[in-house]
Amino acid sequence: QSSLPRDLQDKYLLTRRIGTGVCGEVRLAFERSTCRKFAVKIINKKNFQSEGTATRNAKTEIDILQRVDHPCLIKTEDFYQTEESFYIVLELMEGGELFHRVKSKQQLNESVAKLYFYQMLRAVEYLHSNGIIHRDLKPENILLSSQDDVCLIKVTDFNQSRILEEAVLMRTLCGTPSYLAPEVFTHASTTGYGLAVDAWSLGVLLFVCLGGYPPFHESFGHQSVTDQIIRGEFTMVQSKWTSVSDQAKDVVRKLLVVDPMKRMSIEEALQHPWLQDQKMLETAHRLMYPSAEGGGAAAAMEAESTSGRHLRKRGREGDGEEQ
Numbered sequence: 001q002s003s004l005p006r007d008l009q010d011k012y013l014l015t016r017r018i019g020t021g022v023c024g025e026v027r028l029a030f031e032r033s034t035c036r037k038f039a040v041k042i043i044n045k046k047n048f049q050s051e052g053t054a055t056r057n058a059k060t061e062i063d064i065l066q067r068v069d070h071p072c073l074i075k076t077e078d079f080y081q082t083e084e085s086f087y088i089v090l091e092l093m094e095g096g097e098l099f100h101r102v103k104s105k106q107q108l109n110e111s112v113a114k115l116y117f118y119q120m121l122r123a124v125e126y127l128h129s130n131g132i133i134h135r136d137l138k139p140e141n142i143l144l145s146s147q148d149d150v151c152l153i154k155v156t157d158f159n160q161s162r163i164l165e166e167a168v169l170m171r172t173l174c175g176t177p178s179y180l181a182p183e184v185f186t187h188a189s190t191t192g193y194g195l196a197v198d199a200w201s202l203g204v205l206l207f208v209c210l211g212g213y214p215p216f217h218e219s220f221g222h223q224s225v226t227d228q229i230i231r232g233e234f235t236m237v238q239s240k241w242t243s244v245s246d247q248a249k250d251v252v253r254k255l256l257v258v259d260p261m262k263r264m265s266i267e268e269a270l271q272h273p274w275l276q277d278q279k280m281l282e283t284a285h286r287l288m289y290p291s292a293e294g295g296g297a298a299a300a301m302e303a304e305s306t307s308g309r310h311l312r313k314r315g316r317e318g319d320g321e322e323q
């Protein structure tokens with residue numbers, strides 16, 4: 001049990017472990033002054049191949065976590081670090097991880113899966129519009145706000161996230177091109193097909209929510225998981241998918257496309273017929289924008305269109321520019 005930072009202990013009482021991850025664990029914490037509950041993600045630096053990578057990734061993640069401002073993205077309260085670990089204090093999502101919700105229900109019913117998937121799309125749409133690729137979307141990183149089926153979801157864990165640095169590319173193009181590889185100039189780095197990796201992961205997430213099992217897994221057939229993914233070969237087991245609508249299956253099939261240029265984008269997914277479901281949209285907007293008094297999609301759209309796109313100002317060293 002590595003020693004907790006003094007200032008963290010002064011402010012919070014850390015109790016039982018409530019989640020585990022590759023990079024560390026999540027503990028339930030109580031703010032001593034208010035008794036409010038929080039989640040504390042503890043990231044051990046030793047899990048990273050090099051100290052440098054751990055620190056750089058954590059810096060990027062903390063920067064992203066502190067600047068993103070969207071109802072479906074986790075909000076951080078505090079951040080501490082010691083020689084061996086980082087500590088991120090965040091809002092406690094009472095419903096826990098989507099992973100456990102799907103596992104305990106075998107599979108989600110389609111309307112619940114649609115409500116969650118729509119919120120994931122909006123979260124990723126916001127990240128992409130701010131040049132951020134998540135790169136690690138999976139059921140462990142989708143948190144639920146309550147034990148109810150109808151609830152707000154939030155995306156977390158920006159450890160693998162990258163900020164699309166157009167500026168870096170522009171500087172690169174200023175130098176002599178003679179030694180640059182072709183892909184530096186092609187669509188790969190400019191039109192950011194890198195964003196498409198998140199669309200693929202959302203396809204895997206939707207498959208898991210609807211089918212209750214992963215599309216690519218070592219226990220399926222003779223091929224390795226990597227081969228199944230590279231070939232885009234997945235099976236919709238009859239017994240699990242009969243009750244799922246053709247439109248839902250269509251969304252999955254258009255996201256799990258191997259060629260990133262042919263894969264459905266986040267925007268196209270948001271326009272897909274399966275998601276043009278007024279009842280679901282009203283529920284989602286009521287959950288995402290509870291303060292929009294009197295409900296009404298108009299108020300929610302208003303909220304979305306004004307504040308919905310921008311990052312919050314940077315911290316103390318604030319360079320102040322709004323994205």
Ligand SMILES: C/C(=N\NC(=N)NO)c1ccc(NC(=O)Nc2ccc(/C(C)=N/N/C(N)=N/O)cc2)cc1
Nearest residue numbers: 018019023026039041093094096097156157158159
């Ligand atoms: C209510 C509850 N459990 N309730 C219970 N068990 N009661 O007995 C509960 C609540 C939340 C969670 N998970 C949770 O909060 N995850 C999580 C995962 C990752 C990150 C981050 C920022 N990661 N960043 C990095 N770099 N990672 O490597 C933050 C939170 C699990 C159970």
